[in-house]
Amino acid sequence: MxxxxxxxxxxxxxxxxxxxxxxxxCYDVTVRFCDRYIPPRSRTHDQMVQAARSGxxxxxxxxxxxxxxxxxxxxxxxxxxxxxxxxxxxYEDFLRQxxxxxxxxxxxxxxxxxxxxCTTADQVAEWLREQHDxxxxxxxxxxxxxxxxxPELAANAALILLGVACxxxxxxxxxxxxxxxxxxxxxxxxxxxxxxxxxxx
Numbered sequence: 001m002x003x004x005x006x007x008x009x010x011x012x013x014x015x016x017x018x019x020x021x022x023x024x025x026c027y028d029v030t031v032r033f034c035d036r037y038i039p040p041r042s043r044t045h046d047q048m049v050q051a052a053r054s055g056x057x058x059x060x061x062x063x064x065x066x067x068x069x070x071x072x073x074x075x076x077x078x079x080x081x082x083x084x085x086x087x088x089x090x091y092e093d094f095l096r097q098x099x100x101x102x103x104x105x106x107x108x109x110x111x112x113x114x115x116x117x118c119t120t121a122d123q124v125a126e127w128l129r130e131q132h133d134x135x136x137x138x139x140x141x142x143x144x145x146x147x148x149x150x151p152e153l154a155a156n157a158a159l160i161l162l163g164v165a166c167x168x169x170x171x172x173x174x175x176x177x178x179x180x181x182x183x184x185x186x187x188x189x190x191x192x193x194x195x196x197x198x199x200x201x
Contacts, residue, residue, distance in 0.1 A: 014063035019168040027052040028121040054083035081169040100152040
């Protein structure tokens with residue numbers, strides 16, 4: 001006989017989510033970026049840091065709330081996704097307002113950073129140093145001909161990481177939406193359990 005369906009299923013475990021891990025890395029990278037390149041008293045500084053923090057915190061809160069509310073998990077995960085999108089726009093604005101290049105989708109440096117699988121801001125900083133000191137690493141002729149500045153490298157690196165994080169969250173949201181549609185949430189589970197209990201009695 002199969003085990004009875006628990007009223008409150010296993011939940012939390014957000015630290016194992018790739019989306020959480022990458023959002024946390026984006027947060028750490030953003031704090032360093034803002035401390036270095038954005039005036040500390042500017043509103044942009046606070047907004048970028050808060051948007052990055054919101055991405056992390058809402059993934060965690062949604063995961064923890066999922067035990068009794070899949071709807072809340074879906075909502076908060078979507079808030080996290082929206083916060084990271086806001087942060088992407090801030091980085092793009094930074095580049096545009098300083099006439100720094102926004103790397104194209106096929107820029108080979110994107111793949112080198114993704115392939116590095118950085119887990120800490122220090123590892124991202126090491127990649128930045130490598131690209132700055134030796135721009136010819138796995139780059140095209142057009143990239144070799146120019147030496148990128150640290151602000152350009154840092155902003156584009158953050159955008160690459162954010163792009164991956166947003167893709168992961170899009171997939172996570174699609175999975176959550178499907179599960180919610182097919183299985184329902186806490187109310188539906190409570191109804192099923194009550195129905196089963198009545199039948200047993």
